[in-house]
Amino acid sequence: MPRYAITERAGRFVAGHTNTGVGTVLTLTGKQAEHELRLGTLVSVDLPKPETIPQVANEVPKARTQPRARKAATAPVYAAPSADAAPE
Secondary structure (H helix, E strand, O other): OOEEEEOOOOOOEEOOEEOOOOOOEEEOOHHHHHHHHHHOOEEEOOOOOHHHOOOOOOOOOOOOOOOOOOOOOOOOOOOOOOOOOOOO
């Protein structure tokens, strides 16, 4: 299972465990550590080495050449009554 170290941002409890100090290593599942990683109270100790990370080509998403067409207004348009119109 992956290992995670407690950071200085952690409170009394981290992922259901009592915080025993900064740098303490916990063995947790990814699901158990997910929320604490988002909060920054845990950091992964088992980071892959840079040479094992697959390199993705420097691909920049292509920009749209034409803007998307807007949908036509579907609400009916009513003419406002004019002041000259006499009530019937």
